[in-house]
Amino acid sequence: MTLPFVLFANPGAAYRERKAEVLAAVERSFDSGHYILGKEVEAFEKCFAAYLGVDHVVSCANGTDAIELALRALGVGPGKAVFTVSHTAVATVAAIERAGGQPVLVDIDEATYTMAPASLDAAIQHLLVHRPDLAPAAVIPVHLYGHPCDMDAITAIATRHGMSVLEDCAQAHGARYKGHMVGTIGAAASFSFYPTKNLGALGDGGGVATNDAVLAAEMAALRQYGWKERYISARTGINSRLDPVQAAILAVQLKHLNVDNAVRKRIATIYTTELAGCGLILPTTASWAEHAFHLYVIQCSNRTGFTAFLRERGVGTAVHYPAPVHMQPAYENRMLLAPGGLSVTESITDRIVSLPMFPQLSHDDVARVCSAARQWAKTHN
Ligand SMILES: Cc1ncc(COP(=O)(O)O)c(C=O)c1O
Structure with missing residues (x-):
């Protein structure tokens, strides 16, 4: 008898295990009559914020958009340098460019596969000397594979240079650094809810966590055409909303x-x-x-x-x-x-x-x- 192939990842297995719960949530969402944002999205944002222990989660369409929205709200744009690793999903770097920033790629630590603080420090010093046209603005440590970065060292370097820290938590839902949940350490933290992630939807999804109410309001506006009020854009935004059905499914998965x-x-x-x-x-x-x-x-x-x-x-x-x-x-x-x-x-x-x-x-x-x-x-x- 041939044994079934052992898949590398299998989000369908989680779906089958929780099918009744998932389908009840899907039905509730469709029955609600809200097909864009609304109660399911707000409820998931609240429970994920409570899970992390932050004041705000602003959801969006995927983890790449989450990084772009956070960077834009943090003031990244042309002339601003954003430091991250090259050993990451291409999304991290793509989002920096979409926000209008200049990526600067640093090396990793060979034991943790995450950002090497010494390489970050050297890259900032080098940029300050050789690229006076670029201002160091933000650092994106990526908690790759689910392993937290060396956040104390990275935060100390960022603080010294007046830079914001945006944690890329796409692969690290529930990981902890010195007892602190990742996603609660930087000014903001981006998450992906891609189906294979530790917290995965059955489709695309993303979000940003922060304790900063101003930043949260800015991201909530940016994810919807830059609206400060309906049909009036205060600045140019994008359309990046978490689908209510995926929000309802994510609330199940979060449990x-x-x-x-x-x-x-x-x-x-x-x-x-x-x-x-x-x-x-x-x-x-x-x-x-x-x-x-x-x-x-x-x-x-x-x-x-x-x-x-x-x-x-x-x-x-x-x-x-x-x-x-x-x-x-x-x-x-x-x-x-x-x-x-x-x-x-x-x-x-x-x-x-x-x-x-x-x-x-x-x-x-x-x-x-x-x-x-x-x-x-x-x-x-
Ligand atoms: C480290 C990292 N950052 C960002 C992303 C982007 O997330 P998404 O695929 O939801 O846009 C991913 C997902 O692949 C990721 O693994």
Whole structure:
């Protein structure tokens, strides 16, 4: 008997597990008679704000828009430099450009895969000397894979230069830094609710968290044509509203987030225990971090061979990401980079692989992943 393929991610499994709850929420939303914004959206914004422990969540259509809206509300535009990492979803950098800012890409720490504070500091110093036409305005630390960035060090550098911190929490719903929920540390924090995320809709969705009422009001206006009142735009905005049906679904998913994250952590612990010592480089968790394990990313020297071997044994994998942003065709040769380049970022690109990770993975599936990875390591390391 052939066993079913172990998918790398499977948002449909969460849907099937919660089908009655999800469909009741969908029906409630359709029955409400509100098809744009309205009660479901407000209710989800309130419960997600309460979950995080912030005063405001302004929802929007996706995580890319969330970054753009937050940056624009923070005053980013032409002539303003925004520092982030190249080892991220391209969305982080695309949103900076859409806000009119100039991205400056810095290197990552090799243990956490997140922004290296020393590289950030060097990039700011370099910009101040060589690009007097650009003012350092904001830093976007990305809590990549669910691992929180070194926020104290990053915040200290940003504060020294009068820059805002916008946390990109697209992969880190529920992660904590020194006990603080990520998304509550910077001036604002963007979230994606893409279906595979730890908190995922069954379609697109995004939002920004903040304790700043002025910033929240600005983002709420910007997401709807810059309206301060209906049909009157105070500034040029965009149309980026969270669909009420997705808001209703997200309110259901939010109730399961803590348990889902605990299951992700349990799966990560099994991977780490079972794959220890077999020659693959496994993820680590910094002392300050509570990891949300959006992804479990390992490194191996022959990725093509490894992923093909697993595929033959019915195990799916993915790569996050196959090329850093500054090496992708749309961005290469035109990004500003930290002085000395992005050596850590570039050194891991060909080696990283994401193993299957989602809360509905069965114990047997996890065992199959471990067994296939161990078999490969035995013969290839
Ligand atoms: C780190 C990061 N930032 C931003 C985004 C953008 O989110 P969305 O796909 O909802 O626009 C994503 C999602 O892929 C992400 O992983």
